[in-house]
Amino acid sequence: xxxxxxxxxxxxxxxxxxxxxxxxxxxxxxxxxxxxxxxxxxxxxxxxxxxxxxxxxxxxxxxxxxxxxxxxxxxxxxxxxxxxxxxxxxxxxxxxxxxxxxxxxxxxxxxxxxxxxxxxxxxxxxxxxxxxxxxxxxxxxxxxxxxxxxxxxxxxxxxxxxxxxxxxxxxxxxxxxxxxxxxxxxxxxxxxxxxxxxxxxxxxxxxxxxxxxxxxxxxxxxxxxxxxxxxxxxxxxxxxxxxxx
Amino acid sequence: xxxxxxxxxxxxxxxxxxxxxxxxxxxxxxxxxxxxxxxxxxxxxxxxxxxxxxxxxxxxxxxxxxxxxxxxxxxxxxxxxxxxxxxxxxxxxxxxxxxxxxxxxxxxxxxxxxxxxxxxxxxxxxxxxxxxxxxxxxxxxxxxxxxxxxxxxxxxxxxxxxxxxxxxxxxxxxxxxxxxxxxxxxxxxxxxxxxxxxxxxxxxxxxxxxxxxxxxxxxxxxxxxxxxxxxxxxxxxxxxxxxxxxxxxxxxxxxxxxxxxxxxxxxxxxxxxxxxxxxxxxxxxxxxxxxxxx
Amino acid sequence: xxxxxxxxxxxxxxxxxxxxxxxxxxxxxxxxxxxxxxxxxxxxxxxxxxxxxxxxxxxxxxxxxxxxxxxxxxxxxxxxxxxxxxxxxxxxxxxxxxxxxxxxxxxxxxxxxxxxxxxxxxxxxxxxxxxxxxxxxxxxxxxxxxxxxxxxxxxxxxxxxxxxxxxxxxxxxxxxxxxxxxxxxxxxxxxxxxxxxxxxxxxxxxxxxxxxxxxxxxxxxxxxxxxxxxxxxxxxxxxxxxxxxxxxxxxxxxxxxxxxxxxxxxxxxxxxxxxxxxxxxxxxxxxxxxxxxxxxxxxxxxxxxxxxxxx
Numbered sequence: 048x049x050x051x052x053x054x055x056x057x058x059x060x061x062x063x064x065x066x067x068x069x070x071x072x073x074x075x076x077x078x079x080x081x082x083x084x085x086x087x088x089x090x091x092x093x094x095x096x097x098x099x100x101x102x103x104x105x106x107x108x109x110x111x112x113x114x115x116x117x118x119x120x121x122x123x124x125x126x127x128x129x130x131x132x133x134x135x136x137x138x139x140x141x142x143x144x145x146x147x148x149x150x151x152x153x154x155x156x157x158x159x160x161x162x163x164x165x166x167x168x169x170x171x172x173x174x175x176x177x178x179x180x181x182x183x184x185x186x187x188x189x190x191x192x193x194x195x196x197x198x199x200x201x202x203x204x205x206x207x208x209x210x211x212x213x214x215x216x217x218x219x220x221x222x223x224x225x226x227x228x229x230x231x232x233x234x235x236x237x238x239x240x241x242x243x244x245x246x247x248x249x250x251x252x253x254x255x256x257x258x259x260x261x262x263x264x265x266x267x268x269x270x271x272x273x274x275x276x277x278x279x280x281x282x283x284x285x286x287x288x289x290x291x292x
Numbered sequence: 293x294x295x296x297x298x299x300x301x302x303x304x305x306x307x308x309x310x311x312x313x314x315x316x317x318x319x320x321x322x323x324x325x326x327x328x329x330x331x332x333x334x335x336x337x338x339x340x341x342x343x344x345x346x347x348x349x350x351x352x353x354x355x356x357x358x359x360x361x362x363x364x365x366x367x368x369x370x371x372x373x374x375x376x377x378x379x380x381x382x383x384x385x386x387x388x389x390x391x392x393x394x395x396x397x398x399x400x401x402x403x404x405x406x407x408x409x410x411x412x413x414x415x416x417x418x419x420x421x422x423x424x425x426x427x428x429x430x431x432x433x434x435x436x437x438x439x440x441x442x443x444x445x446x447x448x449x450x451x452x453x454x455x456x457x458x459x460x461x462x463x464x465x466x467x468x469x470x471x472x473x474x475x476x477x478x479x480x481x482x483x484x485x486x487x488x489x490x491x492x493x494x495x496x497x498x499x500x501x502x503x504x505x506x507x508x509x510x511x512x513x514x515x516x517x518x519x520x521x522x523x524x525x526x527x528x529x530x531x532x533x534x535x536x537x538x539x540x541x542x543x544x545x546x547x548x549x550x551x552x553x554x555x556x557x558x559x560x561x562x563x564x565x566x567x568x569x570x571x572x573x574x575x576x577x578x579x580x581x582x583x584x585x586x
Numbered sequence: 587x588x589x590x591x592x593x594x595x596x597x598x599x600x601x602x603x604x605x606x607x608x609x610x611x612x613x614x615x616x617x618x619x620x621x622x623x624x625x626x627x628x629x630x631x632x633x634x635x636x637x638x639x640x641x642x643x644x645x646x647x648x649x650x651x652x653x654x655x656x657x658x659x660x661x662x663x664x665x666x667x668x669x670x671x672x673x674x675x676x677x678x679x680x681x682x683x684x685x686x687x688x689x690x691x692x693x694x695x696x697x698x699x700x701x702x703x704x705x706x707x708x709x710x711x712x713x714x715x716x717x718x719x720x721x722x723x724x725x726x727x728x729x730x731x732x733x734x735x736x737x738x739x740x741x742x743x744x745x746x747x748x749x750x751x752x753x754x755x756x757x758x759x760x761x762x763x764x765x766x767x768x769x770x771x772x773x774x775x776x777x778x779x780x781x782x783x784x785x786x787x788x789x790x791x792x793x794x795x796x797x798x799x800x801x802x803x804x805x806x807x808x809x810x811x812x813x814x815x816x817x818x819x820x821x822x823x824x825x826x827x828x829x830x831x832x833x834x835x836x837x838x839x840x841x842x843x844x845x846x847x848x849x850x851x852x853x854x855x856x857x858x859x860x861x862x863x864x865x866x867x868x869x870x871x872x873x874x875x876x877x878x879x880x881x882x883x884x885x886x887x888x889x890x891x892x893x894x895x896x897x
Contacts, residue, residue, distance in 0.1 A: 098784075124786040136784070138777040149774045150785050156767035158786035204785060323694060378877070385884075387693070388639055392836055393880055395829060399873030406866040519705065519825050526698045560709030563702035567687075570699055574691065 051076045051212060051244050052097070057106035059092055059268075066092040067103065068268035074212075074244065079235075081255040081276070082248045083289055084265030090248045091133070093265070094214050097246075098130045099123040110212070125158055127211035131218060135201035139190030143200055146189050147175050150207035158208075178240075179203045179233050195226040199233065206237050213238065215247035219254055227251065231258055252280070252290060264289050293429050295548045301437045303544025304444035308502060309517050310524040310536045311447060312495030318468040318531025319488040321387060325394040326374060328518025329401035330493045332511075333370060334363035334500025336405060339414040339509040346418055355419055363501035364494050370401070371493025375486055383485075398514070406511055413510035420505035436505065443502060447495065448537055455533075464488065468531060523562045527569045529576030538577060542569075599754055606746045614746050618814050620854045621749040622807045623834065624847035625756050629803030630835040631846055632760065636796050637776030638692065639835075641828050642700030645707050646677040646801040648823035650808025653677070655725040655818045656717070664728040666735070666748070666813060673809025674802055681801030685794040704823045711820035722819025725812045749810050753847065756803055760843050763799070772796060804831075833876055839885045 052074040059067040066089050074080060082090040095101040097108055099120040108116045115123050138146050151171050176182040179199055184192060189200060198218060205213060218234065219227040231254060238245055249255050255262060255276065262279040264272040266288040272279045279285055313327045338359035345358045374397055382393050423435035455461040467474045467484050475481050499517075507513065524543055528535025543562050550558040557564070569577065606614055626647060633640055650673035657663040657672055684703060691699055712720050728736050730748070735741050763769040771792045774782050779789045812818050821827060830853070838849025856875060860868035 119783075121783045121786055121788060124784055130784060136778055136781040138774050138781065140777050141773065149770060149782075152767035152770060153782070153785045153787040157771070157788075204781065208786065381881070385880075389836075389880060389884075391694075392832070393877065395833070396873040396876040396880070399869040399876070403867045403870035403873075411866065515826055519701070522698065523702070526695070530694070556713050557709075559712060560706045563705045563709070566702050567699060567706075570691070570695060571687065575695065 053109040055107040057103045059103050065268035076244055078261055079245045079259050081259035081262045088265040089268040090265045129205035129210035130214040131202045131205045133216045135197040137189040137200055142186050143181055144185040147172050150204045154208045178237050195222040199230055202234050209241040213243045213245045217248050219251055294431055295552050299545035299548035302547050303540045304441045306524050307444045307537055307540035309499040310521045312492035313521050314525045314536045316492035320485050323391045326397040327496045328514035329398050330496035331500040331517045332514035333366050334497025335504040335509045336409050337362040337366045338501035338504040339416040342416045359501045363497040367494030367497030368490050371490035375489040413508040416504050523566045526576055527566050529578035532578035535578035602750055614742050616854055618746045618749045620851040621753045622810045623850035625753055625807040626804045626831050627834045627846035628756055629800030630831055631840050632796050633800045634840045635772040638696050640700040641697040642704035643804045643831050644823045644827040645704035646804035647808040649677045650805030651812040651818040651822055654809035654812045664726055666727050666730040670809045673805050677801045677805030681798040685797045689790045689793040701825050708820050708823040724817050727813040745814055757843050837879055
């Protein structure tokens with residue numbers, strides 16, 4: 048398994064506080080990594096730096112042997128990294144269908160990512176609707192959907208480009224208990240099909256245990272534990288600072 | 293030296309017409325294009341009633357009081373009608389829609405003014421010369437300019453004092469800062485809006501009244517002034533009083549300098565300043581802090 | 587399906603061609619002016635769909651008019667086709683340059699900056715006595731493709747056909763553009779810029795492109811106006827002119843590419859009749875209409891017509 052993503056001593060300070068304190072970590076291809084930690088521990092900052100929303104004060108982010116540290120979010124998306132957001136970022140006044148259509152059109156026509164010869168947009172849209180079981184909502188306005196469906200659409204938009212790396216920011220927060228697993232099953236199904244590596248921030252330990260094969264535990268801007276779910280969740284510091292047992 | 297006097301005079305004028313606008317924006321988040329009409333109404337009221345007063349042989353120095361009272365009266369009257377009659381029903385709409393509503397009101401009032409006072413210009417030049425003049429180096433200026441300058445300072449100080457040191461003022465500041473939080477704290481936002489609007493409207497009218505003796509009061513002065521007031525407000529930062537003051541000074545001096553050294557630029561020196569400021573400070577000199585979105 | 591649409595549009599076009607031949611002069615003039623204004627508002631529609639309102643499009647309207655009108659005094663040219671080429675070219679250049687700056691702004695700042703530039707042009711023109719200062723000057727559109735127009739009995743009619751022709755071209759181009767991937771981005775940007783960037787498209791480039799398109803439309807309309815009205819002046823760049831364009835955009839709504847023309851026609855009709863009735867209250871009538879539309883028809887006049895269709 049090759050190293051898809053490497054961060055080297057990423058540091059970011061806000062005022063006097065370290066949101067990221069010299070974080071160095073390697074992510075293997077095809078792994079599913081969970082990021083856990085209490086609020087303010089640095090998980091979202093980490094995500095924001097990788098996706099170009101924030102620039103680190105120092106350190107490097109290497110993706111596919113290329114430095115992406117100073118790239119804009121748009122350029123980073125062209126490299127093959129996509130993300131979803133804590134608050135779903137959708138085109139709220141447009142239908143689900145239209146949301147996906149815009150996603151496809153951007154990928155196919157306006158970025159250097161894909162160049163399919165003559166794409167049938169309708170077919171592609173229907174494929175996506177099926178993939179994520181969104182067909183029944185095709186004509187519904189995105190802003191009016193339930194939280195779970197909005198989260199799903201947000202993640203689908205991130206997956207339209209079939210990225211090499213997908214970053215999810217609290218995919219199941221705000222989603223009802225019974226919908227959580229259905230949501231994650233659909234997402235992971237697509238992820239397996241597209242051979243995408245996944246990093247996701249989560250507070251729900253059940254989700255973390257079920258879907259990840261590696262966990263990074265954050266505290267105070269540092270990674271305090273890194274390993275398999277078994278190892279990490281049994282770690283004393285993690286119990287103290289994260290899961291609160 | 294001429295540049296300094298002209299600059300200060302022009303800056304004072306700009307501040308007076310801009311301060312009401314920035315106050316209304318700060319509290320209500322509305323860009324009130326009708327402010328130009330209030331200015332116009334104030335000028336017409338002052339010119340008309342001032343003229344009546346002087347022609348009626350009344351004590352001439354009291355004309356200033358007449359100008360002041362009639363303009364405030366008209367400001368409050370129209371401000372109240374506009375806010376309670378129209379704006380109140382529109383607060384739930386988009387910001388840009390509200391701007392268009394005020395634009396519609398502006399159009400209506402411009403014609404209303406023509407209906408009431410006709411299209412011929414009014415003049416009230418007496419107050420301008422009444423106060424005498426002063427001389428610096430070898431240049432003579434009417435003392436009226438000092439009145440303008442003093443008014444600007446007084447208005448600025450009063451508003452600042454009221455905002456910082458009175459309860460009503462602090463409530464206003466709270467609403468400017470965070471409307472929703474203020475609402476949840478029990479502030480009667482509706483009343484605050486009403487009060488703010490009529491104060492802003494009156495300030496606009498006073499601006500017009502003070503200007504009347506210096507110009508020919510005719511249709512079109514509203515359109516001219518509102519666009520300058522806007523520029524000053526945007527340069528200073530929307531909703532910022534100190535910003536409006538600094539912007540007024542900046543534009544005032546640039547315009548005075550232009551008139552003296554590069555007259556071709558004078559007409560649009562304001563806009564050049566605005567473009568320049570926005571390039572370096574995209575939201576104006578004193579602009580708020582943007583919170584993290586994601 | 588497609589052929590049906592085409593047949594309908596062709597029928598509509600031909601209907602206007604015939605109509606124009608028979609209506610009285612004043613009606614022909616009104617229709618021509620409405621078409622010209624409609625072209626500008628069509629451009630504003632594109633910007634509005636992108637989430638932007640320009641309070642300074644008079645800049646390009648004026649530039650287009652002066653670019654067309656100054657060809658005679660400067661180069662002795664008064665051939666319409668060249669005048670129109672000029673009225674497209676100059677705004678294109680200026681908009682491309684200014685677009686680099688303006689695409690970084692939104693909301694009121696975009697509106698104010700665009701206003702600033704239009705007022706700068708206004709100031710420049712007023713101070714230029716060679717161009718007639720506030721009076722402006724007359725434009726004599728003499729020939730069209732060699733055919734001498736001036737003093738021809740068909741002059742008004744041919745100018746009308748010219749505006750009709752360009753209006754149709756603009757509508758056609760806009761329809762095609764809005765169906766393209768870049769064109770669809772407009773509404774997406776208005777809705778959620780962040781998402782657009784994170785999927786991988788450039789918001790700034792799209793805004794720049796849409797800005798230039800709207801400027802070119804305004805410039806073309808300016809050139810057509812110079813030819814139609816025969817007179818141009820700096821007032822075309824004054825902020826109240828831009829305000830009229832914004833007014834019509836709101837009146838028409840952004841729902842359909844035909845709406846701007848309907849809105850422009852209504853506006854021009856109200857303006858002409860209201861002015862005839864009482865020159866001092868036509869602005870008031872406009873203001874009242876605007877208030878009514880905003881209060882009761884937030885989607886613009888078009889929503890009224892759409893509702894009728896569904897019946």
